[in-house]
Structures are given as structure tokens and as C-alpha cells.
Amino acid sequence: MQDYDAVIVGSGTNGIAAAIYLQQKGLKTLIIEAKPEPGGATKTGELTLPDFQHDIGSAVLPMAYSSPFFEKLPLEKYGLKWIFPEIPFVQTLENGDAVACYQDVAKTASDLGEDEKAYNKLMKPLVKDWSKIVNDILGPLGIPEHPIKFMNFGRHALLPAKTLANLTFKTSKAKSLFYGAAAHSTLPLTNLASASFGLVLTIMAHQNGWPFPEKGVSSLINVLLAYYKDLGGTVLLNKTITKTSQIPSKIQLFDLTPKQLLEIEGLDFSTTYRKRLSNFNYGSGVFKIDWALDEPIPFLNEKCRKAGTIHVGFSPEEIEVSEKVISEGKISEKPYVLLVQPSIFDSTRTPENKHTAWAYCHVPHGSKEDCTDLIEQQIEKAAPGFKKTILKRSVMNTAQLEIFNPNIVGGDINGGRQDITQLFTRPVAKISPYKTSIDTVYICSSSTPPGGGVHGMGGVNAAKQAMKDHF
Template identity: 60%
Template sequence: MPSKYDAIIIGSGSNGIAAAIRLQEKGLQTAIFEQAATPGGATRTSELTLPGFKHDVGSAILPLGLASPFFRKLPLAQYGLEWVHPEVAYAHPFEDGTAYACYKDLARTAAQLGEDEQAYLKLFGSLLSDWSKIDNDLLGPIGIPDHPLAFMKFGLKAMPSAQMLANHYFKNERTKVFFYGSAAHSTLPLTNIASASFGLVLTTGAHKYNWPFPKGGAGNFTAALLEHYRSLGGELFLNNPVIDVRDLPNAYAYLFDLTPRQLLRIKGLNFNSLYRNRMENYKYGAGVFKMDWALSEPIPFSSEKCRKAGTIHIGFSKEEIEESEKEIHKNNISGTPYVLVAQHSPFDITRAPEGKHTAWAYIHVPNGSTIDYSGVIENQIERAAPGFKDTILARSKMNTFDLQEFDPNLIGGDINGGKQDITQLFTRPIVKLSPYSTPDPRAYICSSSTPPGGGVHGMCGFHAAEKALHDHFKELM
């Protein structure tokens, strides 16, 4: 190990690797230090249930992995990455056995919606046509947008609550429920300001890129990123927890793929008391309770549209989803929660032994909850897929404590690196001109606790690397 690097990255999640690649691309000598034996943060794959059944332990469908302005430019196919594109990006079942499907084809999607067809085309058609103008600004810190008019048009739609936007654009309850399915990824009450933004971004992304996933497991996405990083001359050190920055080799810059609570525990950083106090007030969001199953057959959804979807959103009415997402912030949980389901094996035969299948799901729960919610999850899926329970060969359960043990960045089971409400959506981790820099001129934050927040897109790492380049290596910009 050299005694000095240009930059050191602490943490090998997608943002940490993105930062390292960006700096290495510029000719700097970098190294990643990872506390775990396996790199990737929450983007890893493992046999959680039975031998031969590959489960994504954290992230499972990576809608922003391909949509990321940085990742999609990298030659990851050279390192074995293959994207699987189900015919349906996501589907939303109803209790009568029917469903709505989000296809990549905007018109095909809208054609299902009856009286809401034209409203859907108007809403997402304009966003889709402007997407290439606004995606860089949406997935970055607050600044002067490259295309102010297009960005302002998006902002006017994104600032209301999901409830308000759905009621404004759509007449049919089923269309509103369909939109809620993607908006509820925010992990916020759907009456919260700006909760609509998540539904708009994710659905527009589905029409632009689909919601693909890596063949063989999400861990293959991490593997391809790291192979590219190594090809540029980067180094990775596993089983290297960082307690004191002074134990690391010397470097001009240290980029931390950590949340605020973890960063404040690192010794040797020159943080003043004001900064520490503000960081200690950073808010973490709801957690998740996650399950994986080994199955004897595909999930027997009543709707063929659900059987063709990689992701299924389960919540059978507006009121059911609204109640589910509201209750978790009161330290309660609904008896019929909103459930996110992912199924890979119907489209990727490498995920399970021949003739067998896998499934993955989670619900939002109070941060830090250790209650076993497996029964309510399986009951909800059973409503959309009668006979589902009979297909279960084995199951894996992970509560919020288990998830944090798996990846310390998942504080209390929060998969977004902090609450993404209006107070922290654009100004995370604190209100600051540069959210990536700290009072210590050597230290930067590159985790999902900085803009643009959660998701496997690497843009937090990319923007943090750009800031470090500007501060210490201007000649390379």
C-alpha cells in the first residue's frame, strides 16, 4: 500500500465507487477502503434462503442505474454487465384480479387508463420530452439549471404532494392508485409537499429507460463498476474499517460514503462544534422490513400484467396506501401495508435452480422497528396472487436492525440515507452552499445523505468528486 494517494474513498457503495471512478478518470491515484469483506454497500447478491437461489440483499431493481447520467456513460458491458428488461417496468394489481402496467411505451400505458388517458399523456409526455434537458440538474445539488424553463416546468409539477397532483390530473381512482405506487417510493406520507416528485421521476424514468435489473444479481452491477475502476488503476482494500482518519495513508482529499451519524464518529477530522451540532440534527427516515423467498414456481399473480412485471406495487386503494405511509411516521403500521415486490427469475433464469424461482419484497416501517411483519407482507401478496403462500420453499427476513448490521449506512433500516422530505430533499445533510464539503478542507461527504439522495445512481459520489477536483486539482478540471 502506498504511503500517499491523491484521494481516498471510505465506503464502497455505488456512490463511493462513482466518486473513485470519477477521480481516477482524471488521472488521480485513489483507493477505496471498505469495512466489510464484500464490497457494494447495499448492492450485493447472496444465497439467503436455499443453495442456488440468488437474492439481492439490498437493492434489487435499479431503475436509476441505467438512467444515471454518469453510470450510463461507463463501459460496464465490457465487464460482463447485462441489463434485463421485463416487458412491464412495474404493475399495480387491483382486488378484482386486473392490473395497470407501466410499459416503456407511453401511449400503451396511457391506453389502459380510460378517461385519464389524455391527462396521463399530457403529464408524462412533456416530462419525457424534456428529460434529457433536466436529468443532470434533477440528480444534483441546487444550482442554476442548464435549461431553466424546462426545469421550472418540472418543478411546478413536482412540488405538490402526490395526493394533490393525482387529484389534479386524474379522475379515476385506479389511475391515482397507479401513480401512488411509484410516488410511495419516497417513504413519505403522500400528503407531504414534494412527494409527487418521486412518482414523476421514477415513472418518467420507466418510460425513458424501463426499470431494468442486472442479470445474475445486483452484485454484478457492483462487480462491473469495480472492474472498470481497477482498469483505471484504482485500488480496493476490504475488511478495513476506518475509525480514525489518521490511520489512513496521507491524501489531499478523503471522501466518505457514510451518513452523518457515522461520519461524526470518525476521529481526526477537524469539525467545529456548530457543524457537529447541525449534523447531529440530521433526520433519518422510515425503515423497511424486507423478505426474500425461494419459490417452487413464479408468484401466481391473478393478472398477466403482474406476471410480466419486474416490480409490483401492492396497495388496493388510495386510502389503503395513504394510511400505510402515514402510519409509519406515527410509529404504527397498517394491517394492509403498501408492499414493494420484485421478481427476477421469470426473466433471468440464472437466479434460481431450473424450474424454481425467487422473490423479494419490503414494506416501510418505523425507523428502528424490530417487529416481524412477515405475516402482513405475505397476506398482502396473497390478495394479489392467490396460492402464493403454497409456493414458498424457504424465506429470509430482515428487520431494520438486520439491515443496519448488513450495511451500516442503513441507519434504523432507512434505505435512503436520511429522510427525503422538503427540509432535506435538496439541502441534505445541512443547508450549505456546497453540501459535499465539510469544515475540514480535506473531508467530503459522497453518500446518499447528499443530493440527490437515495437510489443506485452514483450521482452523489460524482458531484462530491467534482467538488474535490475543484478544490484540490483545478488543473485537471
């Protein structure tokens, strides 16, 4: 192993992106993964019935599709096929109504009545400027390449989602649509910067849609690793790293979160750095369900049947309460539910005429509560008869998610709380947060900027820093 320039511990998308970057630069690299399958939280498998393929963690990958690093890789040449649902995402409303975020900004706005003008005014410039600011948003904090465009994004993004929605929109339709996207933050919608999630995800919907890979998210991992191996990279599975003596390479990059990093024997961090890592805050958890279904989800509203992702919640107030009570250690009786129906658009996932669905709701960190009934009741309201279509379900509480992948600490799918104090300064406030107090050791997981999501940018940013420091 001494022959390796760099060892990357963990084969999540950040670990793989870091390894590809370094391998492209001519280094000799090795990825070591604890689990028998690579991919971390980006993995597809049979969870319910034979031949029903479920995305166990991430499912919808607009950030991977729009990733400034992944988009330059020859992934399609390696066989990756992206699937674009007709509507990127839909928000359910009362009485079978729903509101859609189409790829077209004007079409989305035209469905918002009184808020048509306001939606166009907010979104059009942001969508237009996105390609100029994306690198700054997905990188560590620094001097932006286009400061005015970046500041225009920032002045909206740093607001609480509730404030931005109330300042911009009059109708509960438009507010609900924005809340549904902003609630991906897993923060109360009154928290500073919770608007940033709603904006980034909505901009991505308008730029490119919310696609996912054919056959499931593992297809992305398979092509990334095929490309990596063709570059000369090596992957070692089924090996858990517990001490540094297992990885005697010139540099080490850890696709792990601070809690795990602190447990690795031989990482002699300075006392201050160790203390700062131990103060890292994890966020809320999720309770996840996968279903094998006898037929498509019988949504009342046609828009829901055409969308890959459906945000289930029936008013801005309901979504706001759902996300607020989590931070008080409670779960709403009417939780906001993120629902995905991949098999409607991808027939490779199931036997003929059968379907799968994927959903989760947010829960307090480490919660063991079973939210099956709450989630299914919410879906049943938007799609009466849904429960009768269920052939089998698989559920995962926060502890089971952490067994599936030790990076999902307490069920936190973003590798740490993504509030204003940890958005750009994760895991600790440093000019380069990827550097640790040991000059050969880097952290490259979603616990670094830009945080959670399948985009690989934490990995690439860390790898760039390591390259600059050592080679």
C-alpha cells in the first residue's frame, strides 16, 4: 500500500470524485470501502420483492447531473442513461389540487395566478446566472468570480425560506411550491439560509430538470468506477479502516463524517482541532420507506402522475409546522413527505406493470419512531387507494440507516446540520475546511462544503487542495 500516492477511505460519490480527480492528475490512488458494495448512500438494491429495484439512499440526482465535475466526465460513453420525468417536481395541495415546477420558468409561473409576475421576477435572473455562479456556490467560501450575480443569489438565499416566500409571494400555492423545495434543507423554514436549498433545487429543476439514472442510482456509481479503473485506479471493498497503519500512503482523504474520523486510531489531530471536530453538529434524521406496488400511485391530480418527485404536504402552514417540530424533538401528525416514483419513467426497475415508490419524512436526530402510518396517510390523502396498491414495504429508521451506511449519523442524510453556522464552514471554520490539523490528512465527505447531495464536489474540492499542497 506504500506504493499509493493517495488512499481514499469511503466510496461515496465524494470519495469516488476525489479519487478520479487525483487519478486524472497522474497519481496512483486506491479507494477503500467498508461495505461489500461501493457507492455509500448512492446504492440500488432489492429491498422488498425479487426483481423490484429500490434506491436505498439517494434517488433523484439533479445535483449529479448539474455537477461541474461530473458533467465533464464521459459518463454517457460508459453507459449512463439519464431519465427525465416530464415534470421535475410537484407539490400537493388540498382537495386533490397540486402545483408543478416545470422545467420552463414561465410555464411554472403561469400556474401561480397572482404570483405569476413575482415568480418570473425571482427565478428568471437566477436561472440565467446559474452557470456563472454554480462553481462559487459548490466550492469553499472565497472571492466569487461574478460578485454581483453571486450577491444577487446570496441576498435571497441567506434568508429564511419563510421570509423569502412571504416577501415574494401572496398565494399559498406559490408559497407551498417553494416550501416543498426548501424543506429539503431539513431545517425549520424560519432558519437563516433555509431559502438557499429551495432556490438551488428549483434553479436546477428549471435548468436541467430533476433526472435520475436508468436502473437506479447504482448505475452512476458503476460508470464512475468503470471510468476510474480505466484511469488506473484501484478499489478495495469489504475493508473497514479503523487505524491509520492500515493506510500508509503519502496522503489520505476520508469520505467520512467527523464522528467516525475521531474514532480512527492513529489520527493524531491537535487538541484544538479534535475539540472543534467534536463540536460538529449533526442534523435531523429521516424515516424512509420503499414500496413494491401493484400499480402506479393513484394520485387524484394528473400533475402528480407526471412528476418524478412529489412533495406531499397540503399547505405552507402544514409544511412549516412539520419541519419546525422536528427541531423540538417531535414528529408532526401530518409530516412533509418527499416521495419519488421512478418506475413510472423507468421500466427496468420492476416486473412488467408493477411499480416501486420511495419516500421519507424528517424525524428528530436518532429517532426510533415508526412513521409508516403517518407517511402512508399523507400519501393516501393525495392518492386515495394508495395503500391497497402496496405489495410489500421496507422501512428504515435512523438506526437502520446508520447500519446501512455509518456516515448517516443519527439518520442525518446530509453529513451534518446544514444551517448558517455550518454551511460553508463545515466541519470547522477554516480557510480550507478540507484540511485537517495533520497535513497529509483531508476530509472530503458531505461534512465539507457544499454539503449533502450527490454532486461529488466536496471530494473534488478536497482533492484539489491535497494536490496543491503535496504534488
